[in-house]
Amino acid sequence: MKDRQFWTVTAGLALVFIVYWFLGHPIFKTDRIVMFFAVVLMIGTLIYYIRMAERGDQIFLRTIPGLKAIEEAVGRSTEMGKEVLYVPGIMDMDQVETVAGVIILGYVARMTSRYETPLNVPVSRSIVMKAARESCKESYLLEGRPDLFHEDMVHYLTDDQFAYAAGVNGIMNREKPAACLYMGKFYAESLILAETGNSIGAIQIAGTASPAQIPFFVTACDYTLIGEEFFAASAYLSQKPELIGGVKGQDMLKVVIISAIILATIFRFLHELGWVGWNVLDFLTIQ
């Protein structure tokens, strides 16, 4: 009960909702009440832990092996005097993986500016190009090296999936980067990129939440950030309280989901036995 303001507002909103409910709850779709409570619970939990992080409370995040490797990869590129190739996926900024990829790009750009290592970011979407440029520019400014930043380090290739893959392959073969980082949303081009990176002997780190592409990255890359590790990585690296609080909030939601699965199984069993009339499956069916 540390956050008195949060609990006061929550209690106030709950009271308003109870009054609204007993007044006949006009325009409220009662068959979607599960979804309503799920959204409220999700938002409430995330806001609570983000506020906790913003207050400065210590939030522990376990280390993710792939993260340490990013620094090693940039260091290796620096030692070899070669560039770092960063691929932020093939989708637009409306995909959460792309957003996470651009956040991690900011962290990588800070390292490359610190070590004066060339950075190459080919992109396949115009909005991603703009966002990635902003992210890199900010990183180079923060490190006090705006002189090293040039807009061409983030450059557009094409929107087409396999043409983009062919273009990135060409860059890999000709520029021979020492480190290839694939962080974003990928589809069938993932193995083409990772295999080419492997063939040129680059250290490769991938991060994606695309379930069908993770196997290819696991096979061909040195480190892979699997699914939510990738999102946690962006929080861990940025050290922004809103992201770290978000990871903690999601962890709490996982506990809620695990409890809900166990409870749903128990209630289903009791319903099948005829001991409970309430059917949990009907309750969980969103109209």
Add this chain to the structure above:
Amino acid sequence: MSGVEIFGGWVAAFLTLAIFSYLYKDNPFYKIAEHIFVGVSAGYWTSMFFWTQIQPNLFGRLWPKMDPATMNSGFMKIWYGIYNVLGAIFPAVFPDGGIDKGHGMHLIYLIPFILGIMMLLSISSKLSWFARWGIAYTVGMAAGLRAYGFLNSNVIGQIKGSAVQFLGGLPFFNLLGDSIFNSLIIVVGTISGLIYFYFSKEHTGALGKIGRLGIYFLMISFGASFGFAVMGRISLLIGRFIDLIDYSKASYHHATIWILVLMVALLGYSAFKDRQKPTAPEAEV
């Protein structure tokens, strides 16, 4: 078969074999195919986006086909006056009488229109900050729009799907269909997988063991997914081979065979010449 079709077959065979030549090493044939592919697709997608999205869906809603009944108001006269000026400059984009794509007038589309212009302002170093509005809108809109869908399918749907059915005539074990055992596997896999992705506690003791079980489940599913995807890729490869076989027929003047022979000869000659070149001395470290 027309000359154009035969020419198309030769181009397709050349580009396919040029891309395959990458299996040998990076070479001029691959570079030609790569640059054509990247350049053509960039131009193609730009044109496609404009003529399938911006012109019909954006301009088509801002300036739909003129309706004589509504053209008397002052606003409409000014609005279509702007359109006529644009039409005088770009008649193909803004044809006479409005854009007839079956849409009504929706001035709410001025918001994406303005956001789009803001994105274009990034060419000016002083006004480039305007582009952030477009990015912010895209990210915020997508986050809100997808939250509901993910919550429905990936959270509530998963909880519902994981609730094990113990009674109701389901067999305890069935290799190919629903069974209590399979349902239990799904529950254990889901819970241990969720615990593996629990970040705010060190994975030691019981938590570490359950997390370890979770990663085993994930790896098994990745293995299955890998095999499935490879099978799909093999079918794509077979598709390309079928096309190459077609282009090797007499109707295409044996395009595949001629191009293959020429490529192998040129790459072989290039490799022979490279071998004769003196190698650069190793730099001393």
